[in-house]
Amino acid sequence: MVGLENGATRAFDAVSRIVRETRAEQDAGSYWRAVARQTAECMGYRAAALGIVNGEGMLEFTVFGEAPDCHDEKACREAPALAPDGSWISAPLTGIGRSIGTLICYGHGAGAFAADDLRVHVELCDCLAVILEAQMATENLAQALHQDPVTGLYNRKHLLKRIDEEISRTERYGGQFAVVFLDIVGLREINAAFGHGMGDAVIEAVARALKRSFRGSDAAARFGDDEFAVLLPGADKPRGQIVANRISRTVACTPIARDGVRMQGPDLDWCVVAHPVDGSTRDQLLAAREDASMS
Template identity: 30%
Template sequence: MPASRSRWSPYRVPAFAAALLLLLGVGIASVWGASTLRSSNAWIGHTYEVINRIEVAERALRSTEANARAYRLTGHPEFRSQYLIAIHQVEVAHEALGAAIRDNPPQDARAKRMHASAQVHLAELRRLFDLQELQGAEAARQATDSGLTLQQWNEFEAAASEMRREELSLLAERKARSDRYATLLISIVVLGMLLSGALMVTLMASVTRENKRTRRLELEARGAAHEMALSMAQVDQLSKQRHELARYSGLLQSCQTLEEIVQLSIATIRRLLPGASGRFYLIRASQNFHDSVASFGEGLISSTDSLLPADCWALRRGQAHVVSGGEDLQLTCAHLDAGTPPHGVTALCLPLTAQGTSIGLLHVSAATHAMDHGSALDELIGQLAEQLGLAIANLQLRETLRTQSLRDPLTGLFNRRYLEESFVRELQRCDRRGLPLSVLMLDVDHFKRFNDTYGHAAGDALLGQIGRQIQAGVRAEDIACRYGGEEFTVVLPELDAPGALVRAEQIRRAVELATVQHLGQQLGPVTMSIGIATFPVDGLTPELLLQLADATLYRAKAEGRNRVLHASYED
């Protein structure tokens, strides 16, 4: 007697079509999400470019003011030439900034206000310059209105700060929008997969019910029930593992150091794969070697402390590579000991990548029976490796951005912004404790002539070496900064005038004795002029101390260069 058809039979084809449509919808949503995220990232990059152009415009105006001041103080024709060049650089910087924000009317208005403030400030500098050309440097210095200059500069800084705040606000909005798109995409994909899976399960259940009419199918159904019980146990185990992976993902976002990331990953792998062992490798900056940064377990399979990309099939192929002991015709990685893995042990190599770039390798070895749950566990470990790679890349990026925000990339010293933030704090601390504080203003002698002779690349090499010489000549609590161009500033907390003179002379002597190696050529030596001012004798505010140290620096240059002068000492 033929089996009667299930009442759900007429709905099978529509259900199957619905599942296909859901999967198609998930695919379309994925393509849309990728396109949207790409566009969002492009706008984020544009915001960073605008912020950089604002910084360039500020530096150009600072350079113009510094050269104009130096020319008024010394009358040296070199500073006159540099001042005239810097004026043109201000216009170029503002033109580039205007081109970058032309699509944003409010920002364009702020840029014009910023440009107008710069023009007013340049006009004041031009007036003093013309006065000096006609009546001499003394007349220009007497005509200098520091209050007006400061007011003009504050107006320019206010406009620049408003633009920077607006760009940072846009950056936050664009990042938030990118996060919303990512969340929406994940929701659509998960919902689509769940619905299509539910339809597929319904179809399978309908077919199973129809095949229970005969005794043979009844016996098979009993066997299937037994297998179902085993499957449920596996599903339960897989659910626990996925919960563990979700917990790992949440904790990973809070890790702040590489050590925390590695320790969290080791603990998670051990919970997913009890008895597992392995190593974490990170690629060197040279991109030639992968060095071991941590290992765990009892070493079921021995792996080298360092390896070349060619030593691992996972790094060659850019995807996971599995080798099980006892199976023939397998490609074993060269970083594993010969003859491994042994029978009953499986080796798994997973490349750690972020944005398509390799940053390391995760090697895991475990008993083969522990990884016999099919590809699900391999997939979980693979997802862990993906999240681990992204977390390490984000950590490296955060560290790079933090360093860039505080350090000058050419010399490795702190930048001017860090100086402005830290100088006030150190001065207040010394004032409260009744301690002195000295400020050094350092400038490379004849740096323009060095650049003209050897080229800008050699000039950059020279500034990098001088930065290292200054860093080596100060204490850990001192603040060594690149003030701008070839000018440096060192804040020496708790150091009086005699001590500052000794420290400055040590730095001057070290620079004088050093030479620069560039493109196989030995350049130099060069010299430095240094001006010093000490709190509280020479001034009570950071601005006054910097101005006095700067004026003393130019006095040192006027008296012959390659010397150290203190504002309170007359040679």
């Protein structure tokens, strides 16, 4: 694609621009998405998939551009093979004594990358790793302010903030997003029959299903005692319905045990609202949620 010297210059320019253009991002999902976007745009790639190791040791991918839609680690390990033209390049993101993720980039057309491009890509990833590890440390300090202590998901306040940010983003750049709302059916009765310990186990099981179902750019939150919500940037209502169905089926098939009591996972009532079709403001979207019949 390019000579080594010119490519290295582009790599350093890309890192400088990534730092500059992502400085205003306030949450992890927006930050990782901005990094993927700036990487693809600055380096002239067709797409970029940024994978970051989460607290459970799994890769969560944020994809920008025309690349495989990666929702879990297995899918993203297979992502290069799914590139339509077979043109991709990948390198690890290595922090201090540990791997923090990987960066997969997709070129324009078959044979888009040469050996020099791999060296430039590795250099880019080495520089990015320093920046991203510092960002992760900052996020860990801030996490307690917007995290639900029982589930480890975002809390209601933070999700509402994320919705406002997505509204501003779509108004500026165009696009859409969806929000999936899910309620646990019969949680009060479960608490009454088996105790709050079993109720907490049910809540934790739903939270685990949510964590396995979203991309790095998505945001899942405990929205109330028995309520959850998932923000899906870039998704329309049909996509949100697919996600809601998948989560509901996963929870229903999950056995739950606590203090010698066993039960099958509960049913979930859910609805999906989308911006801008269901509202252009946060209040309008929440009102649409109240008006929607839970499926």
